[in-house]
Amino acid sequence: MTNSKQHGRGNKRSKNQNDILWPRQVALSILDSFWKGEKFLDAIFESHDDFLDLDTRNRNFVRMLVTTAIRRSGQIDDLMRRGFSKPNQKMSPPIVQMIFHLAIAQIVFMGVADHAAVNTSVDLATRNGAERAKGFINAVLRKVVRDGKAWTTEQDIARLNIPEWLLDIWTEDYSKAEAIEMAQASLSEAALDISVVDPIDRESWAESLDCVILPTGTLRRNEHALVPDLPGFDDGAWWVQDASAALPVRLMGDLLGKRVVDLCAAPGGKTMQMAAAGAEVYAVDRSAKRLERLKDNVQRVRLQANVISEVSDGELWDAPEPLDAVLLDAPCTATGTIRRNPDAIWLKKSEDIASMVKIQRALLERSVGMLKVGGMLLYCTCSLQKDEGERQLNAFLADHDEFEIMPITPQEVPELEHAITPEGYLRILPFYWAARGGLDGFFIGRMIKKA
Ligand SMILES: C[S@@+](CC[C@H](N)C(=O)[O-])C[C@H]1O[C@@H](n2cnc3c(N)ncnc32)[C@H](O)[C@@H]1O
Structure with missing residues (x-):
């Protein structure tokens, strides 16, 4: 498994929390570990010192970036290949593919400013022994910036992002149309759902937490938030x-x-x-x-x-x-x-x-x-x-x-x-x-x- 040492951990200067490169370096190390290893993402987050050292804002960004790169991995890989000038373009060293994945997640799915996503990806190549691929990364990402969103409209989103064996089972258990709907729904971000300890307090907590009350009684907050910072968490009023x-x-x-x-x-x-x-x-x-x-x-x-x-x-x-x-x-x-x-x-x-x-x-x-x-x-x-x-x-x-x-x-x-x-x-x-x-x-x- 690749650890953060191989990716320049210990370089104090680049660990500055305001540096836009460092959180992406941490994300690269985590994404690379995930695809090389057999470990669940949460286990990697929990044991990754550089991730744990980030401030809350950067930690949230890294979590969102890595999760998006995995959730949309099939689509992202396809977008990357559409940007190649030759169909079977070799990527050397292999970390280049991970750099592409993070960049495309930002450009196409996260609304990060194009120049920030492209420039930091080129810098990541330098930091991670892929200096010779800088021109190639830059050229492919420019095409993705220009055409990436339009290409997504031609993609088979379900087939690309869900393993084939699983989609086949869903198709057998339900129908093709439902399997596709299930796959597409599985790609969305989940809202924050809350159960209150005492149902009598449901309405007042819904108001304080900016939630709607679902027909089954759960409170739903569509805006993301840091859970322990929300009112009532420390007092144990809900979970x-x-x-x-x-x-x-x-x-x-x-x-x-x-x-x-x-x-x-x-x-x-x-x-x-x-x-x-x-x-x-x-x-x-x-x-x-x-x-x-x-x-x-x-x-x-x-x-x-x-x-x-x-x-x-x-x-x-x-x-x-x-x-x-x-x-x-x-x-x-x-x-x-x-x-x-x-x-x-x-x-x-x-x-x-x-x-x-x-x-x-x-x-x-x-x-x-x-x-x-x-x-x-x-x-x-x-x-x-x-x-x-x-x-x-x-x-x-x-x-x-x-x-x-x-x-x-x-x-x-x-x-x-x-x-x-x-x-x-x-x-x-x-x-x-x-x-x-x-x-x-x-x-x-x-x-x-x-x-
Ligand atoms: C779906 S999670 C449970 C979630 C939990 N009921 C809740 O609502 O928060 C399944 C749990 O089963 C536990 N588990 C797996 N095999 C088990 C077994 N043979 N006996 C007891 N627990 C087991 C796992 O450790 C895991 O915590």
Whole structure:
């Protein structure tokens, strides 16, 4: 993996936060590490000293730049090649391609001034051992400045930016038209969605936070902001949670005094919702590190009295008593959240779906014995593939006649009635509520354990 040392880290002069080159140098190092390695982008951000040393404004810029370069990578690569004078132009050294990607992300997708994007890219070439490619970079970028936006109108955006194997599965599971809509919606920026601890305060927080209230009760802020700087964050009045991710717990009914387990709980969005609704929650997750984040989150919103957290594999966890409900927000391929994590689809392979399906089924099987008769099993994933949703639960129910579906009703999901499947599950696609800023893709199935 390339680290920042190879890219001139330690050069104090160029680390000046006001220097427009330095943040781009940091972005180059991060983008190069991402495409060379096997690491999720967040893990790279969290361990990259030069990124962490940036001031907030530059950190936000670098995050946005790298994320855009990955989200639009297929389109950007195509635009770069359209700027070449020969179709199979060699790029040497390989860092030149990364310089192009960052430059085109700025010019075509971020509205950065053309001269700033072009000049800093040429300077990056000098800094990173690609001095001989300066003329070539300059010439290609001039063409992109002139024609890049027009070229995008000729591009097949879905095919270029989503791996082929995934688009093929979506086409099979839905239709070609829906798969394309899903791909296009996955390329947009997600809004900032907020759940408030006490629903009575929803309207006043919507006003203070400059949010609209969505039909399902989530607050949505379309302007980006630094979350910890927003009013009410330090006081623990709310937490960040996508509107789709807030639905599973809303569909669990009255939770006051109920004993429930959140079997894959971290970082705790749904645990907080259940605790805020008055449930006593066992929050189980197999990742100790992620469970620490859950504990911090629960503490910030002052709900720790209702939560017992435990590091454990959900496949092995023993419920201390028969429970009223199990929430299984199962690990999945997370293809419904590409808007937030565009890196993940490039690290996954089609084979990952089968291994996720196996883990999800094992967790479902384990949940059976945790429930009281009459108890609720709520299964959800943020994957768009039906293997991890509809087909997973249909197979589980075929083998478990002690469970029945408790169909989701239109009254429970205002303005998402069309997301209810014939079986009574909820299947949210990322292009729903497009005019309001979209939703994460989600699948929810609600079942009851019979006598
Ligand atoms: C989709 S995330 C959960 C999000 C969480 N429910 C929320 O709303 O904030 C899935 C979680 O499952 C955990 N996980 C994966 N496999 C697990 C297992 N076998 N047992 C328990 N937790 C597991 C991961 O560590 C991850 O934190």
